[in-house]
Amino acid sequence: MSNDLVKLLLVGTEETLYMVLLSSIVAFLIGVPIGVLLVVTDKGGIFPLYKVNKIAGFLINVIRSTPEIILIIILLPLSKFIVGTTLGANAAIVSISIGSAPFIARIIENSLKEVEFGKIEAAESMGATPIDIIKKVLLPEALPSIVRGITIAIIGIIGFTAIAGAIGAGGLGSLAIRFGYQRFRTDVLIGTVVILVIIVQAIQLIGDLIAKSINKKRFKFE
Template structure:
């Protein structure tokens, strides 16, 4: 493999990491509050608003049900309006964010709903406000599960970045398609696959380690 292709692999890897990092950040900023709302707004819950819960739930489900490649193509005019172009890493971040935000919302909702309801009632009996319960009870208790959910979302985003390469996005997916497939260079395709696998393994391992650090029930190794 030539030095030029090695440089392309390096640049593409950085582009993929950039897209995943920014999309994860934006997706969490959007999906996080949505997930908290969905987990606390059914009838009789902290922020009881069943109608709003149903409407938001329908929107989230609708966004999740659209295949990513169709979503990315369908919102090209919106992407162009947001970033001024439909091609490149910055443009790819728009559909990536829209795809991952509802996914993160449902993951966070599920994580919060796993928290023992007795803890909520205990906090209520001590006079805690709904905001205090969310901040000091629900989120800390759900954090290990939330971290694992975000890990799953990041792994999914890595796969999405490969698909976005088919419509002008950069990154490893674009490199694999242009060189590995269209130019029949199996060594490039193999390199792309290996790098992607390594990225996923690193993300998964790191996510599990962070989740274990947040888990109060996990045994800790004590120095002797």
């Protein structure tokens, strides 16, 4: 493996990990509250608000139904406003975060809805407030499922960064397109694929281990 190839792959990997890390954090901070909102405001929820629930659900479905490459292009003006440019990793983080947040919100929603309703009723009967139920019942009980879902979401964000690379975001996706495809460098193309596979496998392994660890601790104390 030549030195220039190693350098290209290292830079691309660094940019990809940077985008994935920050995009995941921002998307998580946006998506988790929305996911909780969808559950608690749903019909039969602990704080039902029909109109709020339907509006939030509609907006999430609109964003999720928009193809990723189109969503990135649509959000370029917002990226320009926030980070001052439409190119590079920082600009891509804005689009990727907004595009991924609805997916995370649905993951949180589905995970929380798996919690046994009897546990919620028991908490309510003891005078727990909606906030207490969310913090002490819903989130702790759904945590293993949430971890697995978030793992899938992060892997999806990796794919999102590759797509963003097509419009100048940098990272391994951009490297594969600009050097691997457009310049017919098979070594670069193969290198980017291998690194992406390693990253995905590592994230999946870590996510599974964390989820199993949480389950073991829960069974230990039950």
